Amino acid sequence: MTGGEGRLGSVVVADLVAHGYQVTSVDVQQRFGGDYQFLKADLTDHGQAMSLFFGVEDRFAAVDALVHLAAIPAPGLLPNSATFRNNMLTSYNVVIAAISAGLRNIVWASSETVLGLPFDEEPPYVPLDEEYRVRPNSTYSMVKAMEEELAYHLCRQHPDLKMFGMRFSNVMLPEDYEEFPSFDADIMRRKWNLWSYIDARDGAQACRKALEHDATGAEVFIIANDDTVMQRHSADLVRELWPSVEIRRELGPHEALMSSAKAKRVFGYAPQHTWRTVL
Numbered sequence: 354m355t356g357g358e359g360r361l362g363s364v365v366v367a368d369l370v371a372h373g374y375q376v377t378s379v380d381v382q383q384r385f386g387g388d389y390q391f392l393k394a395d396l397t398d399h400g401q402a403m404s405l406f407f408g409v410e411d412r413f414a415a416v417d418a419l420v421h422l423a424a425i426p427a428p429g430l431l432p433n434s435a436t437f438r439n440n441m442l443t444s445y446n447v448v449i450a451a452i453s454a455g456l457r458n459i460v461w462a463s464s465e466t467v468l469g470l471p472f473d474e475e476p477p478y479v480p481l482d483e484e485y486r487v488r489p490n491s492t493y494s495m496v497k498a499m500e501e502e503l504a505y506h507l508c509r510q511h512p513d514l515k516m517f518g519m520r521f522s523n524v525m526l527p528e529d530y531e532e533f534p535s536f537d538a539d540i541m542r543r544k545w546n547l548w549s550y551i552d553a554r555d556g557a558q559a560c561r562k563a564l565e566h567d568a569t570g571a572e573v574f575i576i577a578n579d580d581t582v583m584q585r586h587s588a589d590l591v592r593e594l595w596p597s598v599e600i601r602r603e604l605g606p607h608e609a610l611m612s613s614a615k616a617k618r619v620f621g622y623a624p625q626h627t628w629r630t631v632l
């Protein structure tokens with residue numbers, strides 16, 4: 354597990370441990386603790402990434418599967434070239450090392466950003482799905498799009514390889530929900546991701562189920578919760594901003610405008626959480 358000390362990664366580690374997995378969290382910094390082992394590594398270094406998968410002294414004998422989440426997690430946190438360098442190199446190094454060591458089960462973090470965030474250009478239709486060409490609008494998102502392409506070609510070269518990319522929506526922890534009722538006052542405030550979110554616990558469930566799904570090939574999946582962050586009707590939100598955007602089917606009152614239908618269909622993703630029941 355790379356990025357296991359992060360906002361989403363720490364919840365994924367806890368979920369995997371709770372489901373009986375032996376987890377090694379690899380990260381540049383240790384922030385948590387628990388029933389897993391931690392290994393400090395800078396994954397921009399190819400040598401460090403490579404040696405991880407060939408055993409680290411007596412820490413573990415072999416790695417069965419990889420969840421790769423390590424990244425600078427958003428646009429604008431570092432200069433663009435630093436985001437590009439860290440994220441692209443990290444993903445290349447980790448994935449190439451894993452494949453070289455014979456590992457064939459990889460789940461990794463793509464991002465909702467490839468769907469066209471912040472939607473200065475109107476979406477092609479709603480609800481969004483995985484059927485249209487990516488529209489990255491930042492260096493961060495460009496790297497995710499390139500990683501999706503990398504996964505596609507690596508799986509083409511290795512027909513027994515599985516690489517499932519999770520296009521996570523904006524990751525939320527339960528303590529973040531306090532702010533949600535204030536979002537309704539201004540529809541522009543969360544328009545940048547079509548008022549979507551992912552509860553970290555549901556994000557973790559998606560990683561685990563994707564990991565357990567027996568398949569080969571590169572696929573990407575939108576991973577969001579089933580509702581929006583808003584009280585207003587989803588169709589009203591779309592109509593107010595983009596009167597001519599195609600709404601492909603009748604929408605439920607708070608239905609998410611990013612559809613996780615593919616993840617539900619392929620590996621049984623079933624989000625359990627909504628901010629509406631927490632508050």
Ligand SMILES: NC(=O)c1ccc[n+]([C@@H]2O[C@H](COP(=O)([O-])OP(=O)(O)OC[C@H]3O[C@@H](n4cnc5c(N)ncnc54)[C@H](O)[C@@H]3O)[C@@H](O)[C@H]2O)c1
Pocket residue numbers: 355356357358359360361362363379380381382394395396397421422423424425426427439443462463464465520521522523524525
């Ligand atoms: N947070 C979101 O809203 C969101 C949305 C969509 C996708 N994602 C993706 O999900 C993943 C996890 O996001 P998060 O919110 O938990 O981010 P985070 O920043 O909390 O966690 C990422 C972790 O990766 C580690 N890391 C970064 N570069 C590294 C390197 N070179 N070597 C080793 N460790 C390194 C960091 O130390 C950090 O602990 C990322 O790939 C991010 O791009 C996040």
